[in-house]
Amino acid sequence: MDLKKIVSAIGAIEENSNISSEVIIDALSEGLKTAYYRFIDVKKDSNLPKPKLRVEVSKKGEIKLYHIKTVVEEVNDDELELQLNEIVDLYPEAKIGDEIEKEVNIKSFGRKEISNLKNVFTQKIKEAHKRNLLDKYKDKVDDIVNAVVESVEDKFVLVKIDESDLALLAQREQIPYEKYYDGQRLKVIIKEVSDKTKGAPITVSRASKNLVKRLFEQTVSEIYDGTVEIKAIARVANSRTKMAVYSKDPNVDAIGACIGNRGSRVSAVISEIRQQDNLLTQESIDIIEWSDDYIEYVKNVMKPANIIGVIPKDDIIQIVVEDDQLSLAIGKKGINAQLASELLAKKVDIKTASALEEAGIDWQTEMAQYIAKEQEKRLREAERKAAELAKAEAERKAKELEQYLQQKALETEEQTKLDDEKSESVVDSHDEVTEKDEIKEKEVKEAVKEPEKEKIEDVVKETEEEIELRKAKIAAKAAKYVSKFESLADASKEEDDDEKTTSKRKRKETKEEIEAREIREKIEELKKQEYEIKPEYTEEELEEFENPDEDYWYYDDIDFDEFDKFYDEE
Known part of the structure; x- marks a missing residue:
């Protein structure tokens, strides 16, 4: 066995497979x-203890294997x-x-031992590579990646992602009727990352x-920045x-975007x-508007069919259509109903209005009751949000x-400290003042206070006199006022009142006279507010007033226009 080739292979594996040298050396x-256990004929499934071994790989690339044995008085097991x-x-x-280490001659291994070494080493490297892939892609599930077809098999296709990592494109995850060939570039979604699967x-x-x-x-910028949100999606490949899309900005049309x-x-x-050169791939995309009104959303989901009634229940949605809309609502091979069920996450039962009426089902009443419940539910939800x-x-x-209070408390505390410091300094300065100076200050203050008190008393007296004079003027003006009948009946009374008023103005009234006059004035004012004072006439005077056509002496002697002018002035 060439150890130099093994060391060079370790470096190549570390560079290409992104596996650390420690993992490779452990493998x-x-x-x-x-391999050594096989060499000394130690069975894998044996219950006997296995010999202790130690492998040493130096920085120079030397690989050594040591067999460790324990020193005893009598040997029971030679290994x-x-x-x-x-x-x-x-x-x-x-x-x-003591334990004694004895180096093993690796070059003495036979073909079986070397094959066993190769298999174990390869398996360990594959497991390490698999762990690296799991750590790399476990957080990338449902992410889109670019892939290149590596090999095409009958039931699966191997693709290379991230330029070096192999991934499995199973037959169930392929688009029906789509053709693949080596070197083909595709966009795929990472469906699953698991260590339980065989192979990739x-x-x-x-x-x-x-x-x-x-x-x-990737294509729509409004979806990427979050302005438009994909609320739900359903697909039947090919x-x-x-x-279903929804716009968070009222100025942005979600469908148009x-x-x-x-x-x-x-x-x-x-x-x-969709492959442009493959006529068998003819997938279409319908974009509908999502709505928080569930009935309106169901109607959008069932398009292009026209829906006249929706009755949601616990685990099923009853959809009512006209007779001519039934086939359109179900769709070709039931695809429209299948997509609707996936978008709504419930089973869909599509019936015609005539079929429900024949069955004795009042679907309009049920729909109205559902709408009322939804409105009440929305109202409670709005109240809850408002309360929150x-x-x-x-x-x-x-x-x-x-x-704010904490800040004010701190400011007050700081200000109190400053005031205390100032007061302490002031107290220290006042302590130096002699008792004589304090007595002089008191005398000066008393001398100043006396004239101030006299001035205040004079001002108060003057103010009281001004008030009494103003009251006298008001009373005199009120005393001048008489009615037209009083002036006609007793002209001399006015002259007497004027003389009295004049005389009163000329001499200074006493305090008792002023109080009496104020009482009289108040009484006169109350009388004027309640009623007008009517003079008393004799029977002869009343008879003269009852005969106005007769010529009386005062018709010629009295100028009534002059008195009217007097009343106008009042």
């Missing part, structure tokens, strides 16, 4: 041990033990219980619905794909899943208030 050690009196010449310092641990797919989804994410200008975007996706928002807002405000 080689395991192979050498297995495990050495007798002390037999090795005392070679190992004079040996004692019972990576399974890829061309028939998965996620392939179409990832292709749209037949039809239905995709996926279709693109003159259908450029959807055509790019179709070209990836209000609670979050209240918590936010409380937190802000708490932070």
Whole structure:
């Protein structure tokens, strides 16, 4: 066995398979041990203890195998033990219980041992490579990758992904009627990564619905940045794909964004899943609008059929159509109903309105009841969200208030410290002032306070006199007012009142007179508010008033227009 070739092979494996040298050396050690066990005829399934072995690989590329035996007084197994009196010449310092290592001549291995070494080494390297692939692709499930066809078999196709890693494209994951050839470039989705499968641990797919989804994410920028969201997707490979989309921006048309200008975007996706030179691959893509209104969403899913009724139940959806729409709703080979069931995640039962009426089912009432329940449910959900928002807002405000109060408390504490420092400095300065200075300050303050008190008393007195004078003026003005009948009945009364008022203005009233006059004025004002004062007349005067046609002396002597002018001024 050429050990130099083995060392060079280790370097090539490490470079091409991305496997660490430690893993390769462990695989080689395991192979050498297995080969040596076969060489000394140690059976694999034997219950007897196996000999201890150690493999050493130096930096220079030297490989050595050592057989370890234990020193004993009496040997029971030649492959495990050495007798002390037999090795005392070679190992004079040996004692019972010591372990002695003896190098094994690897070049003495026969063809069977070398074949066994090769098989074990290859198996260990494959397991290490498989673990690396699992670690590399376990987080890439449902990701789209570029692949190159490596070999085409009857029931599967081997493809190479990431330029070096082999993956399995099983027959069930292939698009029906799609043709493959060596060197063909494809886009595939990583379907499964598992260490339980034989052969390649990576399974890829061309028939998965996620392939179409990832292709749209790569082609449509609005889907990539999250403005448009793919809510649900269903696919029957090489037949039809239905995709429900929703726009988070009201200014962006979700369906229009996926279709693109003159259908450029959807055509790019179709070209990836349909071979242009193969007429047997004729897959189409339907893009529908997702709605939070479940009935409206079901109607969109069932297009191009016209739906007149939807009755959702626990595990099934009853769909009502007209008689001429039944075949369109089911679709060719039931594909439309199959896609609808996958999009809605429930079984779909399509019936005509006439069939339900014959069966005695009032589908319109059931649909109305469902709509009422949904509206009530939405209302409760809206109230719940509003309550959560209000609670979050209240918590936010409380937190802000708490932070504000904490900040204010800190500021107040700092200000208190500054004030305390200032007060201490002021107290220290005041301690130096003598008692005589304090007495002088008190005397000065008292001397200043006395004239201030006198001024305040004078101001108060003047203010009281001004108030009394203003009240007197108001009373005089009110006393001047008399009605027209009073002026006619007693003209001399006005002159007396004027004289009294004038005399009152001329001399200073006493406090008792002012209080009495204010009381009279209040009484007069109350009387004016409640009623007008009517003068008392004798019977003769009343009789004269009842005969206005007679010529009275005061018709000629009194100018009534002059008195009207007086009332106008009032």
